[in-house]
Amino acid sequence: MDSPPRPHFPPGGARRRVRDLGLVIGSCGTGPLNAITDVPGVRVGHTTVRRPPDVHTGVTAVVPDAVGPRTPLPAGVFTGNGYGKLIGTTQLAELGTLETPVLLTSTLSAFRVADALVGWVLQRPGCEEVRSLNPVVGECNDGFLSDIRARPVHEEHVRAALDTASGGPVAEGCVGAGTGTVALGFKAGVGTASRTPDVGGRRFTVGVLVQANFGGTLRVLGRTLTPRSLGFGPDGPGPTADVGSCMIVVATDAPADARQLTRVARRAVFALARTGAAYGHGSGDYAVAFSTRPEAGRPVADAGLGQLFEAVLDGVEEAVVNSLLAASTTTGFGGRTVPALPADALVAALAGPAVPGPADR
Template sequence: MRARELGLRLRGRTGRHNAITDVAGVEVGYTTLIEGDDVRTGVTAILPRGKADFDVPCIAEWFSLNGNGEMTGTTLIRETGQLRLPVLITNTHAVGPCHRGVIEWVAREKPRVAAQWLLPVVAETYDGYLNDTNGAHVQASHAIAAIDAACSGPIAEGSVGGGTGMNCYAFKGGSGTSSRVVEYGRDIYTVGAFVQANFGARNELTICGVPVGEALGDDNPIEESDWKSGAGSVIAVIATDAPFLPGQCAALARRVPMGLARTGTTGSHFSGDIFLAFSTANVQTPSVYPVGDPGYDHLRHVPWNRMDDFFAAVVYSIEEAVLNALLAAETMTGRLGRRSPALPKDRLAALLS
């Protein structure tokens, strides 16, 4: 189930699939690992320009609300305002094999690109409540498989990919997505959001402005254990086909916390909250040493004083992506017999009515 199927009143007009893949060219793929009693993890791959043009840079920037987490490759993004290569999201202790997996995939697909230096973007959230996160379960081959599986169109949500073992507001969480359409003069653009939702304390949960967390405070095995209230982290990726400068992508990323706050979180110290935004509109020259006349890149961008509708699209799509992650996820039992309950949809609907 998704938020709109439950009848939740959410703001904004969505794209066709209400997903980050509504931005033309964006592809998403998963590897989901559910094995035995202890393995509940996986890998998510997001390809800004799809597999064919993965080495063509996008204008991009990032923002950290709370740095108790990891997103590799961000120093180069800050330096150049560009992103290339697939973006991967996984669990905290699997960043290394996913980083290696991107390199091996690039070397397989385009050896000339791998002959240069590669600084992949790999982000994480912590799944140690349900998953044996110290085990070497995620391998480079799983990262490669997630990239190979990437496609456009509707995508799965909840306990899939990197979100497999994640929890949100002490309910089962995971992967979620949404999109908004923005009219700009005679043009129409799309803003898409993807979240790996693994944050928030139960009493904080707010849906459509209604504080429902305390009313749903029973059946809370996560916070009844030794788990830190609100711990976990959230990674968000914003994609758009609107033409922006790097600083404008940074401004989009800075709006992500406003969407998260609409779901109730106040930002726990134990939650690493890191956000990436990219634009596919300006096709940049692939990063190679110039031969002959070096030429120029040209950028077209929306004026700063016309950004507000795009900011709103980020806020509303992030809010809905979190709700979609919560509603799609089902109850899961994992490491040490620990249980993460699904958000009870019938009770939620009654509260909201």
């Protein structure tokens, strides 16, 4: 088991994120870290499981401090395309409450991860008499680059991600649940972003974390970017088979209820279209949204939800591109190689003239 990674920085120490390239998505400000951990009381932990060349996988934990079976948080879930194994969906939708941290992992490891999460929660102080528990575990199929049938994520990996979850900068790219994922033809992984919208005169924080692993053609700031426009030849990267889910976790300190959070989750899935997502038959596209402070003052009025929706749309778009920029070219199972998105080429392509689509594909 690898030790929990530090935040991902490229050679030379300059962090490759959207804003470091001078690209700004939306007009709303970000939190200090531009990460889901900007939401007070939210921590993130990763365990990366890598045994080259065949295994590139892991687990990521999003841990709200206050959550538990005795102290559930209001939450909502939305399914864009249901070809996935989001464990805990029905109770989450029925009751509108989140009882555990949200864990992300590889498809065939999701069931072991759920069992390990149950064991971890039952050992928490105050849970000695708990007799029912709804673990929430999402997944992406990382079988293109990792030996998914080996099911290499075990209980110790889950506990390490939970026990080392922390605030502060969030590692992105090829870490945790994003170690083996691929999106839009490029190596992807975990990405995060935050926004601080003004809702009815009150300032709140909205943070998102994505596990990106979906097909389509990359779009950034409304521009379609084909392999040729990014400097690749005709045999360059292209959309991979849509065999993996995209998981999105949204956290906010706005006092929203489950119905409102379901609407927020819906916008998070809608936001994938901005990045070029194909929402294909084999892609499971899900979002889980929760509030960390349901009792923090008067509830958000429905009329004010527009600012939260916009924050989520912009945040998810940025988080997906961050996941691509932070990832590195990876050779995995079966000798397959997926290239990283070149940052310099991205900036150059966005500065240049738009290229007609069909002739450039």
